[in-house]
Amino acid sequence: MKFVDEFRDAELGRAVAGEILSLVEPGRHYKLMEVCGGHTHSIYKYGIDDLLPANVELVHGPGCPVCVIPMGRVDDGIAVAHQEGVIFTCFGDMMRVPGSNGSLLDAKAAGADIRMVYSPLDALRIAKQNPDREVVFFAIGFETTAPSTALTLKRARAEHQTNFSVMCSHVTIVPPVRALLESPDLRLDGFIGPGHVSTVVGGRPFEFIPADYGRPVVIAGFEPLDILQAIAMILRQLAEDRCEVENQYKRVVPYEGNLRALEVMAEVFELRPHFEWRGLGFISHSGLKLSDAYADLDAEVRFSVPGVRVADPKACQCGEVLKGVIKPWECKVFGTACTPERPIGTCMVSSEGACAAYYNFGRFARERQVV
Amino acid sequence: MTVVAVDLDRGLALCAGGDGARSTVETALVEPVQPGEVLLVHAGTALARLLYPTEVPAA
Numbered sequence: 001m002k003f004v005d006e007f008r009d010a011e012l013g014r015a016v017a018g019e020i021l022s023l024v025e026p027g028r029h030y031k032l033m034e035v036c037g038g039h040t041h042s043i044y045k046y047g048i049d050d051l052l053p054a055n056v057e058l059v060h061g062p063g064c065p066v067c068v069i070p071m072g073r074v075d076d077g078i079a080v081a082h083q084e085g086v087i088f089t090c091f092g093d094m095m096r097v098p099g100s101n102g103s104l105l106d107a108k109a110a111g112a113d114i115r116m117v118y119s120p121l122d123a124l125r126i127a128k129q130n131p132d133r134e135v136v137f138f139a140i141g142f143e144t145t146a147p148s149t150a151l152t153l154k155r156a157r158a159e160h161q162t163n164f165s166v167m168c169s170h171v172t173i174v175p176p177v178r179a180l181l182e183s184p185d186l187r188l189d190g191f192i193g194p195g196h197v198s199t200v201v202g203g204r205p206f207e208f209i210p211a212d213y214g215r216p217v218v219i220a221g222f223e224p225l226d227i228l229q230a231i232a233m234i235l236r237q238l239a240e241d242r243c244e245v246e247n248q249y250k251r252v253v254p255y256e257g258n259l260r261a262l263e264v265m266a267e268v269f270e271l272r273p274h275f276e277w278r279g280l281g282f283i284s285h286s287g288l289k290l291s292d293a294y295a296d297l298d299a300e301v302r303f304s305v306p307g308v309r310v311a312d313p314k315a316c317q318c319g320e321v322l323k324g325v326i327k328p329w330e331c332k333v334f335g336t337a338c339t340p341e342r343p344i345g346t347c348m349v350s351s352e353g354a355c356a357a358y359y360n361f362g363r364f365a366r367e368r369q370v371v
Numbered sequence: 372m373t374v375v376a377v378d379l380d381r382g383l384a385l386c387a388g389g390d391g392a393r394s395t396v397e398t399a400l401v402e403p404v405q406p407g408e409v410l411l412v413h414a415g416t417a418l419a420r421l422l423y424p425t426e427v428p429a430a
Contacts, residue, residue, distance in 0.1 A: 003409060003421055004389070091414075118394075118414070118415060119397075119414045119415025119416070120414065120415070121395070121397060121415045121416075122415065141414070144413050144414075144418065145413060145414045147400060147416055147418065148397065148413065148414040148415055148416035149414075151397050151399055151400070151416055152397075196411070196413060196418070199411060199418045199419045200418060250422070251421055251422045252411050252419045252421055252422070253419070254419075258400055258401075258418060258419065260399070260400045260401075261400045261418065264399075264400070
């Protein structure tokens with residue numbers, strides 16, 4: 001398949017792995033963070049870490065949209081879903097994220113009208129088909145998903161679809177990355193930049209990483225060769241004592257991003273003063289809410305939302321996994337009490353979650369062979 | 372996804388995935404699009420038009 005097969009060539013992969021080996025200093029340990037959950041999924045699906053020298057460690061970042069949703073936010077969604085006349089819609093992964101008293105899937109089993117959708121446009125279609133019901137879309141995700149929600153809200157406004165509203169839990173990627181860089185318990189040498197977020201925001205928002213923290217960033221695609229090449233580009237920057245934002249994913253990501261998407265997001269959303277992230281706590285200006293111009297389509301204005309903060313279960317170490325402090329298999333409940341079938345933590349829910357990726361691809365090995 | 376047909380009036384396109392499955396895609400962020408073009412689609416919205424992959428590493 002065009003744009004895919006070229007980037008799964010095993011011979012080329014071995015060649016890039018050899019290049020990576022030639023770029024590392026034997027006595028130095030390299031910690032590289034892949035920010036995006038899509039990268040985490042690809043790394044374990046294709047066994048990319050097995051192709052790396054033992055002193056190149058990949059650390060999983062906070063870029064899985066489902067993983068960063070706190071339990072209290074799930075409870076808020078369930079509370080709205082239980083209100084009279086509501087059809088509550090959300091992406092499939094979100095239905096399985098545990099709240100303090102079960103998930104949206106549990107609430108559906110208990111009688112709430114909760115439906116899985118593939119896009120906000122699907123939710124709007126349900127609103128058109130059910131004019132006597134209130135249809136709420138639970139919007140989650142980073143800048144990759146936010147434009148879709150924004151366009152749907154504009155379409156709802158243009159089509160006078162007044163029984164449609166959005167419970168906005170969109171987040172932005174830069175504030176948590178900055179928070180991680182400020183974290184004293186994590187030393188990172190470079191970042192594999194999020195490819196799809198960068199399609200929207202471009203490369204400039206990441207320039208603070210080399211400028212303020214002296215760490216290289218390479219925006220990368222999601223095929224095995226994309227990720228291997230991005231790792232080689234980061235290591236080459238380190239070897240040449242360079243530090244900048246580079247774009248490996250040029251076939252999709254323009255450096256200036258998608259200006260139309262940024263415009264529509266600026267029209268429909270505004271930054272919240274602070275937003276709670278699972279495991280990372282409250283981060284300033286990291287979450288989006290609907291702007292005043294779209295407040296009439298804001299589910300949090302239209303419905304009563306508890307907004308209660310809920311602590312994670314004590315056994316769950318998603319926070320440490322999301323910060324890259326521990327590996328998934330180091331969590332006390334990984335693969336035992338917490339599995340994809342019965343997740344305790346969010347990282348075990350989505351295919352982009354680090355724990356689910358480890359679990360689903362059977363990558364339990366705690367020691368790697370040196371290539 | 373590959374563009375199969377375009378509905379200019381509504382800003383939508385019928386697109387086919389790699390497995391042949393078809394779905395309606397919002398194209399407002401990448402217009403104009405034409406049948407045969409390959410789009411990066413996320414949550415039902417096209418975010419980018421794919422360019423020829425020039426960055427395949429040389430063996």
